[in-house]
Every structure is written in C-alpha cells, then in structure tokens.
Amino acid sequence: MKDASRQAAMNVRRAQWRRILAEIADSNVPVRRFCQERKINESQFYWWRRALARESAASASIQAQPRFVRVAIEPEPPTESAKALELALGRGWVLRIPRDIEESALRSILGALAAMG
Numbered sequence: 001m002k003d004a005s006r007q008a009a010m011n012v013r014r015a016q017w018r019r020i021l022a023e024i025a026d027s028n029v030p031v032r033r034f035c036q037e038r039k040i041n042e043s044q045f046y047w048w049r050r051a052l053a054r055e056s057a058a059s060a061s062i063q064a065q066p067r068f069v070r071v072a073i074e075p076e077p078p079t080e081s082a083k084a085l086e087l088a089l090g091r092g093w094v095l096r097i098p099r100d101i102e103e104s105a106l107r108s109i110l111g112a113l114a115a116m117g
Helices: 002-026 031-038 042-064 103-116
Strands: 083-088 094-098
Touching: 002 031, 002 042, 031 042, 094 103
Parallel strands: none
Antiparallel strands: 083 094
C-alpha cells in the first residue's frame, strides 16, 4: 500500500511539473525569471526537465521497437477460395492473407515484417 501511495504521489508531481514545463514553453520568459516569479527552485526545475525528457525518450524508444505478433501456423494451407491474397516474401516465406482478416491484425503483421528488414 505504501508503494502504491508513493507512486501516486510521484505521478501527481510529474503532472505538476509537466504543467510547469508547458507554461514556460508557452511564455517567452527566461527560466531564471520564470522560476523567481513563481518561487520555484531553479535547480529543481532543471532536474525535473531532464527527468521528464529522459522518461519521454525512453517511452518513445520502447514504442518504436518492433513488437512480436502472435501468428497461428496451420498444418495445411487454406483452400484457394479462402485466400484473398498471397505474398511471396524473402527467405522462401509465403504470407497467405484470408479475405476476412481484420485490418489491425494485418497492419501488425506487416509492421512486424517491415521491422525485420
């Protein structure tokens, strides 16, 4: 319980500092003057700016990494009538795409294949 409340408090602080950083970005006021006017410790300002930038960069990096997609392998290929499209890929691979595939699933599969190069 203690860790959960500590984490919740940290999330509130992050949100407060994101608002402060957005405010200074919208103003054309130098950091020192901005901090003085709002009685913000300038060292804390720079610390939070770095910390939140690192979190943002780490989050973006994680999102940019290819993800695994669950694929079911059938013992025998689907019948001709069930196929809508067949793609011959490198390495001798063939991708058979049924007519009723959901667009999001197809996008995930194609994204994973593109990330493999």
